[in-house]
Amino acid sequence: MSSSPHADVQAFLDEAVESEPEGLTYTPARISHMIRRELPPWGAIECVQVAHRPHRFEMRRQYHQFVLYRQGSVSDGEVSIDGLRLAGPRALDQFIDFIPAGSLFEGWTGERARVGYVLVSVDEDQLAKACPSYRVQADLKPLISCHDGFLRGLLERLDQVVRRGRTETLYLETLVMLLMQEVCSLQQLPPVAPVNTGELGMAQRQRLTDYIEASLANEVRLADLSNIVNLSPYHFSRVFRRTFGMSPYQYLLLCRVNRAKHLISTTDRSLLDIALETGFAGASQFSRAFRRIVGQPPSELRQP
Numbered sequence: 001m002s003s004s005p006h007a008d009v010q011a012f013l014d015e016a017v018e019s020e021p022e023g024l025t026y027t028p029a030r031i032s033h034m035i036r037r038e039l040p041p042w043g044a045i046e047c048v049q050v051a052h053r054p055h056r057f058e059m060r061r062q063y064h065q066f067v068l069y070r071q072g073s074v075s076d077g078e079v080s081i082d083g084l085r086l087a088g089p090r091a092l093d094q095f096i097d098f099i100p101a102g103s104l105f106e107g108w109t110g111e112r113a114r115v116g117y118v119l120v121s122v123d124e125d126q127l128a129k130a131c132p133s134y135r136v137q138a139d140l141k142p143l144i145s146c147h148d149g150f151l152r153g154l155l156e157r158l159d160q161v162v163r164r165g166r167t168e169t170l171y172l173e174t175l176v177m178l179l180m181q182e183v184c185s186l187q188q189l190p191p192v193a194p195v196n197t198g199e200l201g202m203a204q205r206q207r208l209t210d211y212i213e214a215s216l217a218n219e220v221r222l223a224d225l226s227n228i229v230n231l232s233p234y235h236f237s238r239v240f241r242r243t244f245g246m247s248p249y250q251y252l253l254l255c256r257v258n259r260a261k262h263l264i265s266t267t268d269r270s271l272l273d274i275a276l277e278t279g280f281a282g283a284s285q286f287s288r289a290f291r292r293i294v295g296q297p298p299s300e301l302r303q304p
Helices: 004-013 124-130 150-163 169-186 202-214 224-229 233-244 248-266 271-278 283-294 298-302
Strands: 024-029 030-041 043-050 055-060 064-074 079-081 085-086 096-099 106-111 113-122 144-146
Touching: 004 202, 024 043, 024 096, 043 144, 043 150, 064 150, 079 096, 096 150, 106 169, 106 202, 113 150, 124 169, 124 233, 144 169, 150 169, 150 283, 169 224, 169 233, 169 271, 233 248, 248 271, 248 283, 248 298, 271 298
Parallel strands: none
Antiparallel strands: 024 055, 030 043, 043 113, 055 106, 064 096, 064 113, 079 085, 079 106, 096 144
């Protein structure tokens, strides 16, 4: 990843097409560029770059929107979300905005405006369908220029993993569940599900480990794991970490690497076959994970 945020955003936008995104308009027209990547089943991530000149914008979408400003500043202007207004200069790369589903986000900027941002859409109804224990929060309020380090860090991490092509469902779902929980926490709303402060019982652990071991070659979803022990995905992640000492994604990765080590030592199958057999997308992803966990590349393990 580039060390320059501006260069990184511009590289991402090289794939962009000039089209009017749904539910988001700029005036004058055609001053914005966007690339959109779907993140099923719960949403999408978009990268937007706006020309450096005065403009107005308006957005109303049916899903929650997180705005992660990657670069830029506004010397004069105003933004509002359903009447909640903020006027004056903003150092955009220090803040995030949150626009609840159906809310109107609008504003204008003056002469000196540099705007580049990542837009993350979250469909809570789809989260609830995938995770029966997830409770949709109906009372979310907008956030303008929110300066919460944890929330910003989650959005930056989500942005990074998508840019790098790491689209493991379990990892992405964990991030989005944490996003929604943090919004509730900032607004002092009830958590999305009852809190379980203990650890997983022996029978629950066994069911989880049996399922994971049997599913290493397949996609493993956070919702599937949490449903096995009847917890919400967010609280499942906390209890899992307390029980196993690592996140569900880290544990899954460890199990995949351990299975791969066994196959390398006991078979003459190619490393690519072993990578695919243990759930990795390809040889390069397999090699990176293996080296990080084992301390050496998989090819060295096979050397006489």
